[in-house]
Amino acid sequence: xxxxxxxxxxxxxxxxxxxxxxxxxxxxxxxxxxxxxxxxxxxxxxxxxxxxxxxxxxxxxxxxxxxxxxxxxxxxxxxxxxxxxxxxxxxxxxxxxxxxxxxxxxxxxxxxxxxxxxxxxxxxxxxxxxxxxxxxxxxxxxxxxxxxxxxxxxxxxxxxxxxxxxxxxxxxxxxxxxxxxxxxxxxxxxxxxxxxxxxxxxxxxxxxxxxxxxx
Amino acid sequence: xxxxxxxxxxxxxxxxxxxxxxxxxxxxxxxxxxxxxxxxxxxxxxxxxxxxxxxxxxxxxxxxxxxxxxxxxxxxxxxxxxxxxxxxxxxxxxxxxxxxxxxxxxxxxxxxxxxxxxxxxxxxxxxxxxxxxxxxxxxxxxxxxxxxxxxxxxxxxxxxxxxxxxxxxxxxxxxxxxxxxxxxxxxxxxxxxxxxxxxxxxxxxxxxxxxxxxxxxxxxxxxxxxxxxxxxxxxxxxxxxxxxxxxxxxxxxxxxxxxxxxxxxxxxxxxxxxxxxxxxxxxxxxxxxxxxxxxxxxxxxxxxxxxxxxxxxxxxxxxxxxxxxxxxxxxxxxxxxxxxxx
Numbered sequence: 001x002x003x004x005x006x007x008x009x010x011x012x013x014x015x016x017x018x019x020x021x022x023x024x025x026x027x028x029x030x031x032x033x034x035x036x037x038x039x040x041x042x043x044x045x046x047x048x049x050x051x052x053x054x055x056x057x058x059x060x061x062x063x064x065x066x067x068x069x070x071x072x073x074x075x076x077x078x079x080x081x082x083x084x085x086x087x088x089x090x091x092x093x094x095x096x097x098x099x100x101x102x103x104x105x106x107x108x109x110x111x112x113x114x115x116x117x118x119x120x121x122x123x124x125x126x127x128x129x130x131x132x133x134x135x136x137x138x139x140x141x142x143x144x145x146x147x148x149x150x151x152x153x154x155x156x157x158x159x160x161x162x163x164x165x166x167x168x169x170x171x172x173x174x175x176x177x178x179x180x181x182x183x184x185x186x187x188x189x190x191x192x193x194x195x196x197x198x199x200x201x202x203x204x205x206x207x208x209x210x211x212x213x214x215x
Numbered sequence: 216x217x218x219x220x221x222x223x224x225x226x227x228x229x230x231x232x233x234x235x236x237x238x239x240x241x242x243x244x245x246x247x248x249x250x251x252x253x254x255x256x257x258x259x260x261x262x263x264x265x266x267x268x269x270x271x272x273x274x275x276x277x278x279x280x281x282x283x284x285x286x287x288x289x290x291x292x293x294x295x296x297x298x299x300x301x302x303x304x305x306x307x308x309x310x311x312x313x314x315x316x317x318x319x320x321x322x323x324x325x326x327x328x329x330x331x332x333x334x335x336x337x338x339x340x341x342x343x344x345x346x347x348x349x350x351x352x353x354x355x356x357x358x359x360x361x362x363x364x365x366x367x368x369x370x371x372x373x374x375x376x377x378x379x380x381x382x383x384x385x386x387x388x389x390x391x392x393x394x395x396x397x398x399x400x401x402x403x404x405x406x407x408x409x410x411x412x413x414x415x416x417x418x419x420x421x422x423x424x425x426x427x428x429x430x431x432x433x434x435x436x437x438x439x440x441x442x443x444x445x446x447x448x449x450x451x452x453x454x455x456x457x458x459x460x461x462x463x464x465x466x467x468x469x470x471x472x473x474x475x476x477x478x479x480x481x482x483x484x485x486x487x488x489x490x491x492x493x494x495x496x497x498x499x500x501x502x503x504x505x506x507x508x509x510x511x512x513x514x515x516x517x518x519x520x521x522x523x524x525x526x527x528x529x530x531x532x533x534x535x536x537x538x539x540x541x542x543x544x545x546x547x548x549x550x551x552x553x554x555x556x557x
Contacts, residue, residue, distance in 0.1 A: 013398045017399060047429050102343070134397060134418050195482055196483065197482045
């Protein structure tokens with residue numbers, strides 16, 4: 001059996017534990033980290049994310065093939081980009097002023113494009129951001145299930161997009177690929193699929209004209 | 216095991232029988248009647264959640280609770296929730312300590328964010344500061360609750376130096392909870408500061424929160440605190456039959472969730488998602504008294520919780536429908552749930 005990538009999930013709030021549990025269920029080795037001491041999340045890990053390993057962020061990232069950013073976007077500005085050099089990074093964050101307040105740094109353009117500019121030494125893929133954390137786990141279905149939902153995966157590096165599409169697939173969603181982070185703006189708050197949980201035909205109808213950029 | 220049962224409202228704007236919205240003022244007067252009637256029907260707690268919108272015109276729930284307190288003798292009264300981050304903890308303590316005085320010791324408070332984000336721009340707070348605001352203010356509130364002079368310093372309000380905050384309570388701290396929606400770090404904070412835990416479960420299978428309940432009790436142990444209660448808050452609507460309850464609730468639920476979905480990342484409800492949420496594994500308590508009582512009993516057991524608060528009403532329902540809901544909850548659901556849990 002092919003060995004699965006090692007994941008580091010940054011963030012132990014609403015979203016991080018959900019993504020970590022989906023990854024553990026899919027068989028990935030998972031480390032989880034916050035900005036602080038892993039001891040602070042030891043109890044959370046034991047009871048809410050059994051199977052994950054709480055670690056210091058720098059250690060978790062150093063040993064990971066894929067790093068998932070599941071922290072509030074304003075906290076991202078405190079992350080040292082150097083830590084993520086050379087890593088495949090999944091941006092599961094959102095710029096969502098109505099819910100989290102206005103951030104000047106994210107007012108211009110797609111949030112993942114701005115994340116990618118800050119992480120110049122990393123490959124950034126936008127995914128796992130547009131389905132609510134309270135539904136992401138309950139609605140996951142294996143391939144072939146008629147009720148399976150679609151999830152967008154956007155990025156400019158085809159190999160990276162393929163790797164994350166595979167991860168999304170193993171998590172229980174039908175991956176819909178977009179060939180650039182810019183095209184991934186369609187997955188953002190205010191877009192047609194944000195907060196909507198759709199089957200692939202519904203998803204493709206919802207993105208409409210933009211579906212031409214699907215690959 | 217002693218179980219308690221409450222009702223929560225957000226001051227959901229009522230409509231008349233023809234579907235015309237009532238005024239904010241009439242809706243507020245109706246909430247007073249609903250609170251008084253809840254006591255007569257045998258409900259243990261009546262809570263009011265802070266909101267600042269056209270369809271939830273309820274920014275000053277403590278004033279409404281004081282009116283209910285003056286006309287009742289037994290029912291406990293509290294917020295559900297108070298948006299502490301955009302308020303002043305000293306003022307919140309003073310208002311609820313005053314309510315505690317008026318009601319003869321029946322006040323409670325649930326602190327949190329709820330779905331209320333509109334208070335941030337209204338009072339000049341930045342949502343990006345939410346974490347720091349809540350952490351500091353909850354810490355100060357925990358100290359205020361203990362009584363006696365308080366010395367405190369932080370970034371989010373003026374420092375206090377050996378400050379006596381009045382009115383003093385007659386018999387120690389009143390019950391105080393922190394409302395949590397799904398962030399395990401908020402569960403740890405409630406335990407660390409010594410608040411009880413209110414689980415707001417508004418979507419998906421309630422049983423998944425069992426881990427939060429265990430996390431809370433384990434964290435209390437870790438911080439050297441005694442066990443504290445867990446409550447479950449969920450929306451619902453009770454009518455004579457399952458069919459009637461769903462027919463009354465569904466269009467109101469669909470409309471309000473569709474309206475707030477873009478802000479909160481909710482999926483727009485469909486008939487299928489509504490059927491799932493009102494079924495045995497969903498978070499909505501919509502149905503006949505028997506259906507709702509069974510679901511409450513099953514979930515209190517599964518979650519290790521000893522209190523259930525039903526968020527009743529939805530904008531567009533009539534005052535009469537809400538009074539029927541209260542009557543059925545008090546006279547049928549609560550006794551039946553108690554029987555199932557005994």
